[in-house]
Amino acid sequence: MACTEEPPEKHCWVCFATEREDRVAEWVSPCRCRGCTKWIHQNCLQRWLDEKQKGNGGGAVSCPQCGTEYRIVFPKMGPLVYFLQQADRALSRASPFAAAGVVVGTVYWSAVTYGAVTVMQVVGHKKGLDVMERADPLFLLMGLPTIPVMLVLGKMIRWEDYVVRLWQRHSAKLNGLVPGLGRTLPRMPTDGGYGGDHVSVSRTLCGALIFPSIANLVGRLMFRRVTSNLQRTILGGIAFVVIKGILKVYFKQQQYLIQANRHILDYPAREERADDHSEEDNEDSGNE
């Protein structure tokens, strides 16, 4: 209120100097403000703008009091500078997409390589190379990366969980039909962790990628008499999936039974020690 009237001489609202104190300084009245905030030194406002625009040199800045946007003029830039600025901006805008392309390319190329290695592992080194050399390159570039994708998708089919759930749902009926197969459960555990546990991304990925090697190894161990590399690896893969599935179903079912048969005990020796309650407390806090 004391400042609505214009003071008798110019007065900078940043450095508080008056017109008389510095007669060469350039003054500017950049906004709609009146009174004692009307005038400011050009240099003081420039410093204040630098502070406000820290980092980005082109942002609009308004007067904090009246909200008027300051009108900042720049010297005209030459055509070369303008071209360089546009090129710089275009590169800055394009680089995230280019980087994403690099990442996609990296993953794609690794998938192609993995596919080629897998083909050689499954049909044999020499035959695999022959097959790939004879194939259409475009077909290879499309087909090879689908091998790891298919393996991961296949690994995501959790058929063992389905078998376990089916078993649990029908175990009561089975008990009735086949005597001695199971006993009546004291309780039904909740479905948290026994039917289907949480799917770990890293485990699915690694399991899928190592599967051809395991299939090859199991084939070599179990089907030595099969001469065809392809047949042996496929048989090995099937054998591994079946054995692992049976073990997994058995394990899940046992976990389910263990949970179903859990029992909560009475607090020990309660009646006898009711008199020395404080001592009991100390012991327990020591044990926990």
Place this chain on the structure above:
Amino acid sequence: MACTEEPPEKHCWVCFATEREDRVAEWVSPCRCRGCTKWIHQNCLQRWLDEKQKGNGGGAVSCPQCGTEYRIVFPKMGPLVYFLQQADRALSRASPFAAAGVVVGTVYWSAVTYGAVTVMQVVGHKKGLDVMERADPLFLLMGLPTIPVMLVLGKMIRWEDYVVRLWQRHSAKLNGLVPGLGRTLPRMPTDGGYGGDHVSVSRTLCGALIFPSIANLVGRLMFRRVTSNLQRTILGGIAFVVIKGILKVYFKQQQYLIQANRHILDYPAREERADDHSEEDNEDSGNE
């Protein structure tokens, strides 16, 4: 307070049923609680535990009132189940590391491939293949991935920024020594964005990876008479770096000068339009 005395008959604090209402139910007193929270049905406590342990079947649960940890016993698991449990845990623990290994392997393999492609690009396709076939495989597996690493590290040396900063620091002295080279700046802009702007990771990566292709292209365009592929690409690379550096220094210096010469204007036609203030306000809000 009403509950410190033990009631005359057992009373479940979950379902509120008394001993008389269900004579076959199993009772348990699992904690140090007395009075009306001493007894609970085994089944009610099991359901309550299931709720508490949701998701993880093995966590410890304590009485919400006295804090005593419930003593839960499970049937003994057979050796096969124990082995399967340990194997499952080991796999779960190892899988994040294995997945990290897959990622590292993917990046490594792409770096090897990029290195090989770059060698072929720089020394020529046929000669590059010859060189790599004659080289020690171990040396190739170690040396090829260092090519993209070196390119990225080289790209991170921002010598142009250094030149710009040097120029700006000594421009006052230069003005004195060489008349007419520059004029005195009205102000010194802050160092935000003109000396060294923020380093974009994606731009550095992409710029580094595309550099050999650009060097090759510039070499082919500018040094057609050089017959050696290697020499031509190296010359092309040097020419590109020098030209780009000069343009960058020029651009940064111009940006610096533009900022140094910015000027803030007075609010337009202030004095003349002081009488019709309301109209002026309306016009301005329409323009903004």
